[in-house]
Amino acid sequence: MSVALIPPPLSLYVHLPWCVRKCPYCDFNSHEAKGPLPFDEYVDALIRDLDQDLPLVWGRSVHSVFFGGGTPSLFPADQIDRFLQAASARLRFAPGCEITLETNPGTAEHGRFDGYRAAGVNRLSFGIQSFDDGCLKRLGRIHDSAQAQAAVKLAQDAGLDNLNLDLMYALPGQDLDMALADLERALALQPAHISHYQLTLEPNTVFFARPPQGLPDQDAAWDIQEACQARLAQAGYGHYEVSAYAKPGRQCAHNLGYWRYGDYLGLGAGAHGKITSGGEQTILRRWKVKHPTRYLASAGTAASIGGDELIAPQRRPFEYMLNLLRLREGFALRDFQVRTGVPAAHIAPTLEQAAERGWLQVTDRQVTPTALGLRFANDVMELFLDA
Numbered sequence: 001m002s003v004a005l006i007p008p009p010l011s012l013y014v015h016l017p018w019c020v021r022k023c024p025y026c027d028f029n030s031h032e033a034k035g036p037l038p039f040d041e042y043v044d045a046l047i048r049d050l051d052q053d054l055p056l057v058w059g060r061s062v063h064s065v066f067f068g069g070g071t072p073s074l075f076p077a078d079q080i081d082r083f084l085q086a087a088s089a090r091l092r093f094a095p096g097c098e099i100t101l102e103t104n105p106g107t108a109e110h111g112r113f114d115g116y117r118a119a120g121v122n123r124l125s126f127g128i129q130s131f132d133d134g135c136l137k138r139l140g141r142i143h144d145s146a147q148a149q150a151a152v153k154l155a156q157d158a159g160l161d162n163l164n165l166d167l168m169y170a171l172p173g174q175d176l177d178m179a180l181a182d183l184e185r186a187l188a189l190q191p192a193h194i195s196h197y198q199l200t201l202e203p204n205t206v207f208f209a210r211p212p213q214g215l216p217d218q219d220a221a222w223d224i225q226e227a228c229q230a231r232l233a234q235a236g237y238g239h240y241e242v243s244a245y246a247k248p249g250r251q252c253a254h255n256l257g258y259w260r261y262g263d264y265l266g267l268g269a270g271a272h273g274k275i276t277s278g279g280e281q282t283i284l285r286r287w288k289v290k291h292p293t294r295y296l297a298s299a300g301t302a303a304s305i306g307g308d309e310l311i312a313p314q315r316r317p318f319e320y321m322l323n324l325l326r327l328r329e330g331f332a333l334r335d336f337q338v339r340t341g342v343p344a345a346h347i348a349p350t351l352e353q354a355a356e357r358g359w360l361q362v363t364d365r366q367v368t369p370t371a372l373g374l375r376f377a378n379d380v381m382e383l384f385l386d387a
């Protein structure tokens with residue numbers, strides 16, 4: 001037996017794949033800019049890409065847009081404007097649609113933020129990482145703490161008040177006091193949102209091949225996380241996802257979309273999309289070719305599609321948990337059913353098992369992770385692999 005899939009809210013993810021310099025810890029699809037970047041050609045390619053994907057989402061409106069990277073703030077405002085105009089001519093943007101642009105503080109030029117704002121961008125996400133110049137240097141960042149502070153202030157002066165600051169912790173050479181000092185500097189700027197990530201050594205990065213000296217161990221990292229979490233709570237930031245904290249009403253709509261197993265078109269080099277079809281009762285994952293040169297040459301044609309995969313119903317409960325169990329709010333069993341097309345009865349034994357271990361709180365309507373469940377989110381998710 002199955003239940004009907006109902007398409008969730010739709011978002012747009014737009015990948016802009018270049019950076020000034022590749023950071024040694026970063027495994028994102030980002031490429032060092034060697035010479036002038038083909039902004040015009042890339043935005044043309046994004047528009048062809050969108051035209052190709054449009055039939056997947058006819059008639060649906062867009063609830064958020066996220067320009068991610070890479071370093072989207074390398075793109076001039078008029079190019080962001082050109083893309084947004086093309087997108088809004090093809091798709092209805094819901095009122096209050098959140099439009100975020102990732103920004104590297106080392107690329108913040110005077111006047112650029114006014115341009116982004118005029119183009120329709122209403123949220124910036126700054127890759128701050130740390131306010132400690134020694135840490136920034138060891139992370140291979142192109143900016144220093146003074147530039148980070150100045151960039152955030154420039155954005156605020158341009159009237160952009162919905163700002164996220166990305167901070168990383170458990171950095172080489174960082175102790176608890178230094179991590180708390182970083183957080184204090186971030187709080188002083190009064191951002192609406194803070195993302196607080198533990199530095200991880202990702203395969204295929206310089207740090208993975210040659211781990212930096214002075215990395216805090218897991219216990220020290222845990223102490224930092226707990227202390228920072230307490231400080232964020234005291235400062236009025238709600239902890240709504242593993243690494244995300246927000247002032248009331250300022251959660252990131254785009255990321256919430258992912259975590260609630262929402263739909264998104266993925267445009268740009270290596271971008272991933274997920275689209276539910278109510279008519280066909282399918283969930284499709286589609287991704288684009290990864291390398292910017294290949295993407296530029298093929299966007300809008302079948303050759304730009306790195307892969308299309310229909311998600312079988314057996315796989316959907318695990319995918320759903322992978323996302324939803326990151327959220328403190330948990331989920332309603334009704335939402336599980338309409339987003340996966342799988343009856344809730346199917347996962348009842350696994351939910352019971354997780355509840356017995358103290359990982360989840362389960363009622364006949366709602367599933368909520370406990371503090372223990374959030375700490376061991378990966379173990380909880382794994383239970384649903386074979387569910």
Ligand SMILES: C[S@@+](CC[C@H](N)C(=O)[O-])C[C@H]1O[C@@H](n2cnc3c(N)ncnc32)[C@H](O)[C@@H]1O
Nearest residue numbers: 025026069070071102104127166197198199200
């Ligand atoms: C795709 S980056 C985009 C921001 C922008 N490119 C920048 O770095 O300034 C998004 C965020 O992921 C986090 N991040 C990247 N690599 C990470 C890693 N190995 N461990 C933990 N967090 C990481 C950083 O905080 C970064 O700002």
Ligand code: SF4
Nearest residue numbers: 019022023026030070
């Ligand atoms: S600037 Fe951001 S996306 Fe680019 S290499 Fe560094 S962490 Fe990765």
